[in-house]
Amino acid sequence: MDKDTDPSGESFDRRLKAARERIEPRAAAQRPAGGGMSDLGLVLRAGTELVSALVVGVAMGWGLDHWLHARPWFLILFSLLGGVAGVLNVWRLVRPEAMNAEANGPDNGSGRI
């Protein structure tokens, strides 16, 4: 760096940035995505997202049946709705970024890490 006699600071910044990207290209590429662990986290999330909505649906159906004495009907209905909600959760997680911008769900399209 002792040879750096270029008066414009902008040029140095650019070269520093290029050098940093050369040293750790992976980190530079991953930074916009929100950190290195996020991809692995995404994989681990998908399965539980699918199951948990179904669990909530079944629990709600079971509870409503118990409360209103309508034995099988709410369980059937809410199991189906829970399954749909689970698929919706996974879709929110894996859909392309471009569709996130225009999405309007309760999560405002930001289910992705």
Place this chain on the structure above:
Amino acid sequence: MGVIGESLRFSQSPMMMIVAAILVLAFLYVGMRPAAVVPGRLQAAAEICYDFIHNMAVDTIGPEGRAFFPFVFTLFFFILAGNYLGLLPFSFAFTSHIAVTLALALMVFCLSIIVSLKVQGARFFAHFMPAGAPKALAPLLIPIEILSFLSRPVSLSIRLFANMVAGHVMFDMFAAFTIMLAGLGFFGDIIAVGPVVINIALMALELLVGALQAYVFAILTCIYLREAVAH
């Protein structure tokens, strides 16, 4: 915890929670005590931890994230310390109990609802009907959106709980294989080394899973809070 613990209804689980909390506090206190301009090793570690969560909160939530940073920081390091303490021999992983993880997840869920209601008011409920969808589909879409929303604390808690239980069950299984094989005589003794080696590899995997699950829990907290503060 013996007779005293039994009479106080105080089990290993709350004890490990207290140990985890003390460890995190001690790490930060001892690390930051020098308060040097050029940090030593421990201070650098404490500063990196602080910066890591601070960046995560501010990048994910936005400028309002600074207000939630202490909450996310506490959550992340409590879970991380719990996961890692559970890996020590004769210790106990309190994050492997659904009661603990569900309590943490419900805390996040309730906080996000309270913040949503405070920031967005009645508009919060408008999110349950996707904009642009036909009105005729509302009776179908609204329950699905509500179920999807209610599944958040469940998925948050089940993910952490299931990962920790699965890891510890695998340790247990391979350790049991070693004991069973050792009962087979000379060749069994030789083969019994295999599960021990696998357990060592699993320990490395569990170190990754422990950090990853704490990270996922914290980042999801940030995502839910971002939705709550979004206008």
